[in-house]
Amino acid sequence: xxxxxxxxxxxxxxxxxxxxxxxxxxxxxxxxxxxxxxxxxxxxxxxxxxxxxxxxxxxxxxxxxxxxxxxxxxxxxxxxxxxxxxxxxxxxxxxxxxxxxxxxxxxxxxxxxxxxxxxxxxxxxxxxxxxxxxxxxxxxxxxxxxxxxxxxxxxxxxxxxxxxxxxxxxxxxxxxxxxxxxxxxxxxxxxxxxxxxxxxxxxxxxxxxxxxxxxxxxxxxxxxxxxxxxxxxxxxxxxxxxxxxxxxxxxxxxxxxxxxxxxxxxxxxxxxxxxxxxxxxxxxxxxxxxxxxxxxxxxxxxxxxxxxxxxxxxxxxxxxxxxxx
Amino acid sequence: xxxxxxxxxxxxxxxxxxxxxxxxxxxxxxxxxxxxxxxxxxxxxxxxxxxxxxxxxxxxxxxxxxxxxxxxxxxxxxxxxxxxxxxxxxxxxxxxxxxxxxxxxxxxxxxxxxxxxxxxxxxxxxxxxxxxxxxxxxxxxxxxxxxxxxxxxxxxxxxxxxxxxxxxxxxxxxxxxxxxxxxxxxxxxxxxxxxxxxxxxxxxxxxxxxxxxxxxxxxxxxxxxxxxxxxxxxxxxxxxxxxxxxxxxxxxxxxxxxxxxxxxxxxxxxxxxxxxxxxxxxxxxxxxxxxxxxxxxxxxxxxxxxxxxxxxxxxxxxxxxxxxx
DNA sequence: GCCGCTTACGCCATTCGTAAGGATC
DNA sequence: GATCCTTACGAATGGCGTAAGCGGC
Numbered sequence: 001x002x003x004x005x006x007x008x009x010x011x012x013x014x015x016x017x018x019x020x021x022x023x024x025x026x027x028x029x030x031x032x033x034x035x036x037x038x039x040x041x042x043x044x045x046x047x048x049x050x051x052x053x054x055x056x057x058x059x060x061x062x063x064x065x066x067x068x069x070x071x072x073x074x075x076x077x078x079x080x081x082x083x084x085x086x087x088x089x090x091x092x093x094x095x096x097x098x099x100x101x102x103x104x105x106x107x108x109x110x111x112x113x114x115x116x117x118x119x120x121x122x123x124x125x126x127x128x129x130x131x132x133x134x135x136x137x138x139x140x141x142x143x144x145x146x147x148x149x150x151x152x153x154x155x156x157x158x159x160x161x162x163x164x165x166x167x168x169x170x171x172x173x174x175x176x177x178x179x180x181x182x183x184x185x186x187x188x189x190x191x192x193x194x195x196x197x198x199x200x201x202x203x204x205x206x207x208x209x210x211x212x213x214x215x216x217x218x219x220x221x222x223x224x225x226x227x228x229x230x231x232x233x234x235x236x237x238x239x240x241x242x243x244x245x246x247x248x249x250x251x252x253x254x255x256x257x258x259x260x261x262x263x264x265x266x267x268x269x270x271x272x273x274x275x276x277x278x279x280x281x282x283x284x285x286x287x288x289x290x291x292x293x294x295x296x297x298x299x300x301x302x303x304x305x306x307x308x309x310x311x312x313x314x315x316x317x318x319x320x321x322x323x324x325x
Numbered sequence: 326x327x328x329x330x331x332x333x334x335x336x337x338x339x340x341x342x343x344x345x346x347x348x349x350x351x352x353x354x355x356x357x358x359x360x361x362x363x364x365x366x367x368x369x370x371x372x373x374x375x376x377x378x379x380x381x382x383x384x385x386x387x388x389x390x391x392x393x394x395x396x397x398x399x400x401x402x403x404x405x406x407x408x409x410x411x412x413x414x415x416x417x418x419x420x421x422x423x424x425x426x427x428x429x430x431x432x433x434x435x436x437x438x439x440x441x442x443x444x445x446x447x448x449x450x451x452x453x454x455x456x457x458x459x460x461x462x463x464x465x466x467x468x469x470x471x472x473x474x475x476x477x478x479x480x481x482x483x484x485x486x487x488x489x490x491x492x493x494x495x496x497x498x499x500x501x502x503x504x505x506x507x508x509x510x511x512x513x514x515x516x517x518x519x520x521x522x523x524x525x526x527x528x529x530x531x532x533x534x535x536x537x538x539x540x541x542x543x544x545x546x547x548x549x550x551x552x553x554x555x556x557x558x559x560x561x562x563x564x565x566x567x568x569x570x571x572x573x574x575x576x577x578x579x580x581x582x583x584x585x586x587x588x589x590x591x592x593x594x595x596x597x598x599x600x601x602x603x604x605x606x607x608x609x610x611x612x613x614x615x616x617x618x619x620x621x622x623x624x625x626x627x628x629x630x631x632x633x634x635x636x637x638x639x640x641x642x643x644x645x646x647x648x649x650x
Numbered sequence: 651g652c653c654g655c656t657t658a659c660g661c662c663a664t665t666c667g668t669a670a671g672g673a674t675c
Numbered sequence: 676g677a678t679c680c681t682t683a684c685g686a687a688t689g690g691c692g693t694a695a696g697c698g699g700c
Contacts (some may be wrong), residue, residue: 001328001402001405001406002327002328003326003327003328004665018679019679019680020678020679020680028666028667029666029667029668030679030680031666031667031668031669031680031681031682031683032665032666032667034679034680034681034682035665035666035681035682036665038681044405044406044409044413045409045410045413046409046412046413051680052673052674053672053673053674053679053680054672054673054674054679054680054681055673055674055675055678055679055680056679056680060412061412062408062409062411062412065408065605066405066408066409069401069404069405069408069605070405072397072401073398073401073402076394076397076398076401077326077398079394080326080331080369080391080394080395081326081369083387083390083391083394084369084370084371084387084391085370086387087371087385087386087387088369088370088371280390308633327690329690343654344654344655345653345654345655353691353692354691354692354693355654355655356655356656356657356658356691356692356693356694357690357691357692359654359655359656359657360656360657360690360691361690361691363656376655377698377699378654378655378697378698378699379654379655379656379697379698379699380653380654380655380698380699380700381654381655651700652699652700653698653699653700654697654698654699654700655696655697655698655699656695656696656697656698657694657695657696657697658693658694658695658696659692659693659694659695660691660692660693661690661691661692661693662689662690662691662692663688663689663690663691664687664688664689664690665686665687665688665689666685666686666687666688667684667685667686667687668683668684668685668686669682669683669684670681670682670683670684671680671681671682671683672679672680672681672682673678673679673680673681674677674678674679674680675676675677675678675679
């Protein structure tokens, strides 16, 4: 049994049982991967992958268990490497974050900048994607942490910590009728205009839908995008009224627009930090968390890592005040 | 990073930082082990072992963490092998048990015999040792399960399940004065005779000491042994009155002796099953547990395996009736 | 002076890549 | 017919054992 064989098995399982694609992604030859897997199967005396002719069709029950354990082994080898790097020089290393556009564009920049100022030798890799992709990247250890708002699948191996809470703003061009009233904005007023907002599955869109649904209103969503930049652009063109996250408004660059608080119209959303359990966290990772939110102390993060279930983590943060936007 | 390098590192740590001894125990050459460890250190960029000249003196902090993680990896590779073997043929395999003389000689034989009848193809390895040795063997994964009475160190990686409870008997030669009274045995009567019993640290000896101490009595323990066979032998020679575990009396072979129940004199002892956490248990292992005690169902064992702490396990079995001897 | 780790070196096993073969969709 | 896995083979790499060197105790 070799570590590489375990890696090959795990990667092939991850790549939909396609050895060729796996080999390519690992920058090695396809026969090499094929042979090593076969050697491991011979050594263990069980098939890991079921084959029909010369195609891998599915994972055998034994293979299922083996892939799972191989995953844990590979994670632990990653931990060894991180520990070694930490002891070699705690200021150097790489740090991978996966997040959505909203976070990457509006909430993270200042915090990331401060982090890079504190740790100029750390290579920071930002991966952007849909909440689903982000969750997968975290689960498979491709990134160290993920940051997302929409609910991710609760997994045994993942851990979600509340990061901050935020509300929404309604965005309209200067001079728009909604800016002419002194009374606070109402859902009734809002629903009479065409709406421009996030695509379903992004940045708390589901919360928005639920708020209208609870009042039996059917908003006329004329345009959706996965990021606020695009949304604001179309609002400027007069296509409709925008509904975006508070953090997405910047008074300077958005001087052509007016933001009206919609805090009282929609429920508050919570953005969460996603961690992989049993992973070794480097010192700069803990410092990064503290930069994101002061309640994410090393003690709390460690306690959450040792929690048995996501429910326990949630209970742990139940009374903790979060930053609100 | 190679699995073998991790194994070498782990084994060297286990062998008191003696590379030569480690190499010998692994049936390989000493320079080979030395070189592989050095290669791993080079690759990781950190020293795992601190060297003074050409001797390993201690484990570095980084090494400490690495050895720990290597241990988990090696355990997981063992699990993979066991899973593979289980799927290859669930009736074959090897099964290693560590236990004390008392269990091996008196309580286990019939149960082991039944197990071997059910699984004739399983190779059963019985390791005998002191409770301390047994605990160590279980902790390091040298055996699949351990069975012992004396309290073992509570460890993160070990799990203790109650197996059965037992009491003590006072053993005397036929015609001994203690057999001439009709009243139940008392500690006062017992303490007036020289006593032959277990060595400290074996088979609940501590419970016995505590019982006398609670009454401020100082028994005259003239001879101690680590097993009941030896104790009974000396009782037959008239050296003193024996105090042994109930299970250690066999009416047939011990016809020269009379056993008087001492259940009311000493507290009940509990013999425990010791498991390593995160280890894959084969089907025959679960069956073995059921043979040992009917309350050790697969569900209970799995639940205990997932428990967070030993306290939680204890709570789990608080209301469960155990076999009593 | 003995023990124990490291270095040096040659042999053997293993791995990897290229090329060709055969099965499935 | 395109895709994909397996087999075959030669080159390169790497692990292992023996022998020698050298620093501690």
